[in-house]
Amino acid sequence: MSRGAAALEALRAVARDPRSHIEAWRSAHPEGKVLGVLPMNFPRELAHAAGVMAVIVPDDQQPVTEGRAFLPEFYCGYTRNLADQAATGRFDQYDGLFVADHCIQLLGSADVVRALEPDRRVFLGQLISSLSDSWAGQKTAQMMSLLRTEVESFAGTTIDDDALRASIASFNRDRDLMRQIFDARAGGDVSYSPVDLQDIVASAQIMDPDEHHALLSDVVAERQFLPRDERIRVHLSGHLCHAPRRELLEVIEEVGAVIVDDDLWTGRRYLQAGMDESLAPMDALAKWYAGRNTALPCPTRVQHDVDWDAWLLDAVKRSDAEAVVHLMPKFCEPHMLFYPELRRALDEAGVPQLLIETEHEGIPLESFRTRLEALIERTHRNRPAYA
Amino acid sequence: MTATLNTPTTTTDRTNRLKSTRQGGRMVADYWEDLFTARERGKQIVWYNGGALNPIFQAAGLAWCHGEAFAARLAAQGLEGPAQLAGAEHGYNAELCSYSRTHLGCAVLTVQGDEGINTGVVGAHDQAELAARLPAPDFFVNNYAGCSTGQQWDEISYRVFDKEVPIFNISHPFLWGNKPDAGYLTGEEWESASYYVRDQLLALITWLEERTGNPFDWDMLRESMTYIKRAAELRREGLELCKAKPAPATFWDWISAIAPINFLPGNQELVDYFESVRDEIQDRVDKGISGVENEKYRVYFDGIMNWNKLGFLSRKFAEHGVAVLAGRYITNAFWQEPQLIDTDDPLLGMAQHYLLCPTNHGTKTLDYLTLRDCEEYDVDGIVFHSTRTCRAFTGPQRLLARSAQNNLGIPSIFFEGDVADASFYKEEILESRLAAMLEGIDVKRTQAS
Numbered sequence: 001m002s003r004g005a006a007a008l009e010a011l012r013a014v015a016r017d018p019r020s021h022i023e024a025w026r027s028a029h030p031e032g033k034v035l036g037v038l039p040m041n042f043p044r045e046l047a048h049a050a051g052v053m054a055v056i057v058p059d060d061q062q063p064v065t066e067g068r069a070f071l072p073e074f075y076c077g078y079t080r081n082l083a084d085q086a087a088t089g090r091f092d093q094y095d096g097l098f099v100a101d102h103c104i105q106l107l108g109s110a111d112v113v114r115a116l117e118p119d120r121r122v123f124l125g126q127l128i129s130s131l132s133d134s135w136a137g138q139k140t141a142q143m144m145s146l147l148r149t150e151v152e153s154f155a156g157t158t159i160d161d162d163a164l165r166a167s168i169a170s171f172n173r174d175r176d177l178m179r180q181i182f183d184a185r186a187g188g189d190v191s192y193s194p195v196d197l198q199d200i201v202a203s204a205q206i207m208d209p210d211e212h213h214a215l216l217s218d219v220v221a222e223r224q225f226l227p228r229d230e231r232i233r234v235h236l237s238g239h240l241c242h243a244p245r246r247e248l249l250e251v252i253e254e255v256g257a258v259i260v261d262d263d264l265w266t267g268r269r270y271l272q273a274g275m276d277e278s279l280a281p282m283d284a285l286a287k288w289y290a291g292r293n294t295a296l297p298c299p300t301r302v303q304h305d306v307d308w309d310a311w312l313l314d315a316v317k318r319s320d321a322e323a324v325v326h327l328m329p330k331f332c333e334p335h336m337l338f339y340p341e342l343r344r345a346l347d348e349a350g351v352p353q354l355l356i357e358t359e360h361e362g363i364p365l366e367s368f369r370t371r372l373e374a375l376i377e378r379t380h381r382n383r384p385a386y387a
Numbered sequence: 388m389t390a391t392l393n394t395p396t397t398t399t400d401r402t403n404r405l406k407s408t409r410q411g412g413r414m415v416a417d418y419w420e421d422l423f424t425a426r427e428r429g430k431q432i433v434w435y436n437g438g439a440l441n442p443i444f445q446a447a448g449l450a451w452c453h454g455e456a457f458a459a460r461l462a463a464q465g466l467e468g469p470a471q472l473a474g475a476e477h478g479y480n481a482e483l484c485s486y487s488r489t490h491l492g493c494a495v496l497t498v499q500g501d502e503g504i505n506t507g508v509v510g511a512h513d514q515a516e517l518a519a520r521l522p523a524p525d526f527f528v529n530n531y532a533g534c535s536t537g538q539q540w541d542e543i544s545y546r547v548f549d550k551e552v553p554i555f556n557i558s559h560p561f562l563w564g565n566k567p568d569a570g571y572l573t574g575e576e577w578e579s580a581s582y583y584v585r586d587q588l589l590a591l592i593t594w595l596e597e598r599t600g601n602p603f604d605w606d607m608l609r610e611s612m613t614y615i616k617r618a619a620e621l622r623r624e625g626l627e628l629c630k631a632k633p634a635p636a637t638f639w640d641w642i643s644a645i646a647p648i649n650f651l652p653g654n655q656e657l658v659d660y661f662e663s664v665r666d667e668i669q670d671r672v673d674k675g676i677s678g679v680e681n682e683k684y685r686v687y688f689d690g691i692m693n694w695n696k697l698g699f700l701s702r703k704f705a706e707h708g709v710a711v712l713a714g715r716y717i718t719n720a721f722w723q724e725p726q727l728i729d730t731d732d733p734l735l736g737m738a739q740h741y742l743l744c745p746t747n748h749g750t751k752t753l754d755y756l757t758l759r760d761c762e763e764y765d766v767d768g769i770v771f772h773s774t775r776t777c778r779a780f781t782g783p784q785r786l787l788a789r790s791a792q793n794n795l796g797i798p799s800i801f802f803e804g805d806v807a808d809a810s811f812y813k814e815e816i817l818e819s820r821l822a823a824m825l826e827g828i829d830v831k832r833t834q835a836s
Contacts, residue, residue, distance in 0.1 A: 070785050074482065074775055102561055104535045104746070108782030111750040115786050124563040124749075130538060130556040135590075139558075150565075300535070302542045302556060331482055333536045333778070337543045340478030357480075 004222030007215040008196065015202035018058055022093050022206075025053050033155060036094035038082075038106050039241035039265060040300070041127055041292065043285045045275070046148055047098075048167040048209070050155035056205040057094070059242040060085060063361055070112045075105050076331045077360025078242040082109035086116045096121040096154050100147065102129055103241075103300060105331070123150050131293055131303040141286045148282070164281040167209075174209040175271040177216050181223075182268050186261040186319035191226040194236075194249040194259045201266045202243055228258055232379045235321040236262035237312060237342065238335055240269070240298060244327050245363055248356075252325060255372045261319035263296055263312065264327070272296040299338035308338060309345035316351055323379040324353040325372070352379045401680035401705040405636050407663040408643040414660060415646045419460070425450035426522045431599060434524040436490075436541055437531035437557075438741030439722070441650050442615060442733075443588065446608035447595045452521060453650045454540075458489035460646075462694035462807035470496060471808070477547075485776045485807040487540040494547045497523050524552050526598065528591065532559035533746030534779035555594050557587045559742055564749045571752050572724065577742075584738035611653030612733035619722035621661035622648060626718060628668045630764050633677030634712040635668045638688050639701035640678060641717040645692075648721045683708030684825055687761050689715050689787060690772025691780045695809035703817070704770075707825055713764045715780075719745045719756050746779035750786045757787050761797055767828045769799035770821070775811040800824045 001009070014021045022034055035047050036057040047054035059081045067084025075083075085091045091113060097120065099110050107124070114122040125147040128139040152158050178201060181192065192200070200219070204212045234257040236249075243266040252259060263269050273295035275284040293301045297308035316324065324346055328335045339355065346353045354375040356368055425432055430450040437455075444451040461467040467489050474492030475481065481488075527545055531537025538556060545554045560580040568574040592603050622644070629636050644664060651657055671677070686704070688711045693700060704711050722728075724743060728736035748756075761769065769791055771784045788799040802817035 072773055072778075072781050072785070075778060075782070102535045104533070104779045104782060107561065107563070107749075108778065111783060111786065115750060123565055124561060126560055126563075128558050129535070130558045133556060133558070135587075299539060302538050304542075304545065304550065304554065328480075331778070333483060334539050336480040336483040337487070337536070337539050339480070341543070341546055343478050 002222055004219050007218035008199075010215050011203040011212070011219070012196075012199040014206055015199040018055065018060070018206045019090075019093060022053070022055060025208075026093075029053070033095045034093060035151075035154065036091070036097045038097070038099045038101065038110065040101055040269075040298065041289055042098055042100040042125075043144070043147070043288065045164060045167040045171050045281075045285065046151045046159065047155070048170065049159045049163040050151050050157055052151065052155045053208070055094070057082060057085070057097070058202060058205065059360070060090065061245070061360075062090070067112075070116075071108055074331050075108060076329050077358075078329065079105040079109040081360060083112040086113045091117060091120075094120065096123070098122075098147070098150070098154075099124045100127045100143075101300065102126050103334075105333075106241075121154055123154075125150060127289060129301050131290060131301050132305070137286065137290065140289050141282065144282055144285045144289070161281055165277070168275045168281055168284055169277055170209040170213070172274045172277060174204055174213040174216070175274050177213060177220065178204060178271045179268075179274075181220065182261070182271065185259075186315075188228050188260075189223075189225050190228050190258055190260075191223050194253065194262075195246045198243055198246065198249065198264075198266045201270050205266070205270065228260070231256050231258040232376050233258055233260045233320055233322045235260065235312070235316050235319060235324045236264055236267070236327060237324055238327040239264045239266070239329060239358070240300065240332065240335060241265045242329070244358055247365060248327070248358065248363060248368065251365055251369050252372055255369055256376045257323070257325075257372070260321050261315055263308075263315065269296050269298070299334035307341075309341045312342060313345055313349055313351075316346075316349075322352070322382060323375055324351055325375070326353060326355045328355060328357050330357050330359050350382075352382065400702055401708070402637075402639070402701050403676065403678055403680060404643075404701070405640045405664060405667055405678075407660075407667040408640055410663065411644055411647045411660055414651060414656065418651055422450050422452055423522065431525040432522045433526040433528055434541075434544065435528040435530060437529060437537050438737075438744060439649055440528060440530050440591075442608055442611045442653055442737070443592065443595070445611050445652050446604045447592070447599060448601050448604070449526075449595070449599065450522075451650070452524070454490040454544075455486045456646060456650050457493065457521065458486040458807050459692070459694045461489055462809075463697055465695070467695075467807050473499070481808070482776060484534075484536050484540070484778075485805050487536060487543075488776075489807050491540070491543060491547060493521055494544050497521070498547060498549075524548070526595075527552055527554040528557070529554065530557045530559075530741055532741055532744040533561065533748075534777075536779070553598055555591055557584065557591065557741070559584060559744075559747060562742060562748050562752065564751045571748075571755055572727075572739075577739075580742055581735060581739045584741055585735045588734050588738055609730055609733060612728060612737070613730040614653035614655060614658050615648075615722060616725045616728045616730055616733075618648060618653070618657045618661040619725035619728075621658070621665045622721075623723070623725065625661070625665040625668045626713070628665070628672050629678075629712050631672050632685075632765070633675070633679070633682035634685065634710040635671035635676060635678055636712075637678040637701065637704075638711040638714045638717060639697065640664075642692055642697060645717065645721060677710070678712070679705045679708065679710040681708050682710045684710065684768065684828060685764065685766045686711045687713050687757070687764065687766045687769045688772065689757065689769055689780075689784060691716055691774050691777050691806050693772060693774070693804040693812065694807055696804065696812060704821075707821060709821070709825070711770065713760050713766070715745045715753070715757065715760075718760050719743070750783040753783050754787060754790045757791065758794055761791060761795055766797065768797055768824050770824075771799055771801045773801045773803050775803060775805040776808065777806055798824050798827055 034053045044054040064080045064084040066087035071083045273292040275288040470492030473495045474488045477495045529541035569576045791797040800820040803813040805811035
């Protein structure tokens with residue numbers, strides 16, 4: 001196995017078995033603390049600068065069993081999975097849980113963790129979601145400062161500004177490298193499969209950024225440009241805060257599509273915005289939060305002059321995508337609310353689209369396959385007919 | 388959206404509903420009629436969601452429409468179908484909050500209606516069926532605490548109207564309870580959140596002044612809040628009286644009295660109404676009259692209201708001799724802490740009530756409130772309305788059920804339904820689970836005796 005292939009395999013292993021990676025980190029850092037954080041906007045840089053391993057808690061894709069006793073079945077699969085992790089002891093690898101986003105379903109799962117793991121700190125530092133308000137910048141800065149204080153308290157140390165600058169640089173470097181790959185894909189290079197890319201980003205959400213960057217550099221060093229073939233070019237949209245099932249990504253390409261870009265959480269959404277290293281570090285954190293929604297709009301934020309639908313149309317043009325597949329996790333309310341806006345914009349632009357509702361358990365893959373095939377057929381008709 | 392048949396109860400109606408709440412129904416009907424003709428009277432109209440901002444709108448000279456209230460009204464009258472269908476055709480998923488789906492459906496009808504844009508009247512063709520001559524908005528104001536969907540919902544309304552209607556957002560910190568000093572009405576978190584929201588209300592008032600061109604009438608705000616505070620005090624007195632055995636009035640009576648306290652103008656009529664409600668309850672206590680014939684069980688109701696089934700549910704529980712006499716949606720909502728309101732300077736107390744939305748607490752505080760109420764009302768069991776499209780209300784319910792069982796030995800059941808979509812209601816599940824819980828309570832009583 002080449003060095004690049006081995007590095008990709010290592011990233012894949014972390015993405016698919018984060019528990020083992022965390023345990024290995026604990027063994028190497030017996031005094032260290034592991035902080036679970038929930039999507040989407042907690043700045044892991046703060047924890048990293050405090051010497052804490054900050055992991056964006058993934059959906060571990062285990063069936064929900066004991067967790068059913070704590071959250072209703074009409075909560076999204078990710079939050080029910082989190083409740084299940086807490087109910088079955090799988091949350092014990094985290095020393096605490098920090099949340100920075102007001103999603104009522106996420107808070108529901110965090111409350112289950114708080115009830116079942118009373119010795120662990122479960123902290124909500126709610127970042128303002130109404131970003132058009134004149135006071136949004138000030139409130140964001142205040143909350144970032146509070147998050148810093150709480151992370152310091154959790155870690156039992158103070159965060160040095162220089163350490164924070166270094167952490168910002170590390171995460172930036174890792175995000176930049178991932179963004180290069182995604183930009184290359186949008187520009188025509190399909191040297192990585194969508195599942196590879198998901199593993200790359202999912203592992204970044206778990207690993208130390210320097211370690212991740214080193215492995216990813218090895219992967220990229222061996223990359224050879226692979227041009228798109230004639231399959232239908234598809235943009236994937238949705239899955240705002242956890243990964244879609246890998247088999248779903250595979251079936252999209254099996255039916256005759258090639259995924260050329262996305263706005264998924266385990267995709268471009270995670271890495272689109274970097275932090276401004278020329279600013280004071282706390283200012284950089286606040287500006288990053290505000291900038292994330294302009295870099296890639298999110299329906300969980302309210303910002304009147306920022307439009308996910310407009311961003312999506314631009315992205316479709318940039319990557320020359322011919323169709324859009326919406327991946328909507330069942331019961332995700334911000335996505336359900338915004339979807340008609342996306343649909344309207346794409347319809348008006350003449351871009352074929354398909355909505356797929358995903359569930360935590362029991363993906364009806366063959367049903368999806370049929371619908372995807374229909375989308376591909378329909379999109380083929382949009383192509384010019386040559387003699 | 389799909390109507391379900393109300394299974395007829397097998398016995399005669401054993402409810403004994405308050406007579407005085409009928410007057411509230413008339414007041415509410417008059418309010419809607421007044422709103423429907425507001426445009427003709429030259430009024431500007433605000434659509435808002437979340438906490439009761441109506442005293443501010445009253446003092447700003449606006450007519451107001453509370454989105455959830457309008458959706459609830461449609462559902463209670465069985466008229467939600469056309470709006471929900473319009474929403475579905477526009478692309479809103481059936482699993483989306485049915486309040487928002489109904490209200491957004493109205494927005495879609497308004498925009499699509501042949502005459503809607505010109506006359507400012509919701510979908511003219513659907514008026515008869517909708518009974519919803521809702522005027523189009525001049526402003527949106529969002530005041531949603533607790534549920535994250537609330538703020539997003541109004542943002543989408545703003546977009547449905549092509550961003551042509553100005554919108555103002557008030558952000559509410561979720562009262563999570565991070566610090567050891569955090570608790571109900573206490574702690575630094577509560578204090579700082581209160582002033583944060585108060586400051587935003589001041590900004591809202593400036594915003595309204597700029598857009599209406601009218602100076603804000605602070606005296607009117609103080610006056611209306613004086614009436615609302617008094618009405619809220621009377622309401623609390625009435626709720627306290629319901630701790631009597633047998634309970635003189637029930638949760639369903641208080642549900643009927645929600646609209647007046649939630650969005651009617653603060654005036655003497657409102658005070659008179661709640662005085663009459665309180666007096667009727669006092670009279671019943673004095674005479675030993677109960678809200679349910681032959682009260683046998685006392686039950687707490689957790690969950691938002693199932694507006695499609697209000698009358699049906701009241702009869703169903705009464706049929707089993709169950710007095711549903713308290714619940715999070717009435718006991719811990721709607722100006723429930725009137726002592727917080729300083730009528731000379733009411734904004735802080737108003738801000739605090741917006742924060743006290745019963746979905747804006749972490750489970751620790753909800754647990755405190757639920758156990759407190761269950762003890763004070765001396766209930767035998769809890770019925771949880773597992774409200775399909777209201778994740779905010781249902782999220783903590785399983786933890787609350789566990790706590791009530793562990794700490795007070797109180798059993799509970801869950802039944803499925805929804806705020807404004809009858810298709811989620813499961814009649815047989817409620818019937819069988821309720822019968823089982825009551826049987827369990829009987830066994831426990833037998834063992835105790």
